[in-house]
Amino acid sequence: MISMIKQQANDLPEIKGILFAMGQSVLTSVNLITEAIEMENSESLTMIETLEPELDQLQIELDAACLKEIKKNKNTKKELQYIWGFLRCGIHLERIGDLCSVVARHLKKILSFKEDIYELNEVVFLAKYINELIEKAIMSLVEEKNQLAYEVMDKEKTTRSIRNMIYKTSVELMRNDNGYVPISMSLVFICRNLARIGELSKNLAANTIFLTEGKDVRYSHIIDVL
Secondary structure (H helix, E strand, O other): OHHHHHHHHHOOHHHHHHHHHHHHHHHHHHHHHHHHHHHOOHHHHHHHHHHHHHHHHHHHHHHHHHHHHHHHOOOOHHHHHHHHHHHHHHHHHHHHHHHHHHHHHHHHHHHOOOOOOOHHHHHHHHHHHHHHHHHHHHHHHHHOOHHHHHHHHHHOHHHHHHHHHHHHHHHHHHHHOHHHHHHHHHHHHHHHHHHHHHHHHHHHHHHHHHHHHOOOOOOOOOOOOO
């Protein structure tokens, strides 16, 4: 069954090509965020604003390509499930692009702040961790490497621990000096959205497993749907 499903994926080069382009776009955005935090320079964030409409256009092209594929053939149930799975991946990637734009807006506020913010070191660590997750999730999807998908599923929960640690230090900062409230709130929003990108990376990985093995690992009570 798995080999048959993989053959169906290989018969959809246009769709996989669009997904790959979307993956490259979101990877670029996450890299730009990491670079901006690490270098404490907001100039690289401007490019994210140009990437978002491009990603939206790719989402439209993906929808059209999937619809064309459905109209072209008398698809089997498994073929339709594969196309539906790709559509779901496109939605996840487009949402990641939106979240990157939100992170960029809040990050600009923080980088315009004149004083050093210790928590930025922790945010750099979180951004790098998220970058690794999304890269592996996209690679698992495009190259159908389930080992990477399972690795993303396992490691994603660490993002919540890092996020909660930054939340705690941000609250302490606000308690000690209310002048830090606007900056600390931006830190909270940044970490929340980065952690959400991690969750969407997990969703991409879960979708790869669904496409190649027929298992829905999002919910423990659902074992096999194909």
